């Protein structure tokens with residue numbers, strides 16, 4: 001049985017890879033961030049840009065395999081009551097004075113974890129540990145991008161509390177996939193962050209304030225679109241799959257006045273700023289010397305034989321039977337009902 005589960009999960013995970021649209025934005029954001037780096041950094045990062053791009057999605061793959069990973073991707077700000085994004089303790093130690101670690105982890109530790117990962121990246125820069133630098137830079141890119149997503153700041157992360165199940169992948173996958181070729185990603189040069197932990201909180205605040213529009217506009221448009229106009233069918237991994245239609249996606253993006261584009265751009269800039277800040281804080285080590293030996297990084301091993309019972313992210317729940325996982329993944333990403 002164990003073998004069967006592992007095999008099914010393998011199918012599911014590789015299937016997820018085949019239809020890796022959900023990972024599209026993460027990859028694009030990490031990749032774009034590289035181009036904003038200063039001359040002292042860009043050589044090393046460009047030489048490893050494929051790694052930084054491909055591994056932008058590693059933290060999501062890790063969620064079912066590594067205890068403590070899932071909660072790093074979000075913060076359910078509304079679990080703490082009104083205006084919590086403005087009131088929650090900014091630093092982890094302060095938070096532990098008020099809440100138990102279990103409580104904090106249950107509602108997500110996104111902004112604190114982003115800062116923690118930045119500190120680890122600084123240490124890796126200090127050691128001039130090329131492998132660790134690349135792994136942590138890719139991870140940090142993922143975490144920063146996640147806390148810029150409005151639906152990563154709420155208990156209603158997939159519209160499941162408001163009858164809008166599937167909105168998570170709609171906002172963060174479908175819109176970028178269809179429309180981001182026309183987005184403007186010029187963000188200027190990376191700049192130093194005096195207080196990166198507070199910058200991580202800025203991300204959460206801005207994302208959380210955008211949440212009303214994310215949910216309300218989808219509702220308003222749903223009233224205007226008949227079901228056969230709201231959805232269309234596309235081939236996904238050999239399966240004819242119901243997706244949000246192009247016209248519905250464009251109407252949503254227009255109504256949001258480029259919010260998805262703005263949040264992607266904010267992510268790119270913030271990631272670059274975090275990488276740059278970590279490098280400065282490490283004493284600006286010479287990265288060009290690392291170029292002499294090309295970095296070989298083995299693929300991260302994850303044991304998915306016993307998937308963890310973590311909260312679903314985009315509608316995928318590890319509580320579901322493994323044989324349902326692939327279907328569930330497809331449903332979550334593309335709203336098959």
Ligand SMILES: [Zn+2]
Pocket residue numbers: 059060073142146
């Ligand atoms: Zn994530």
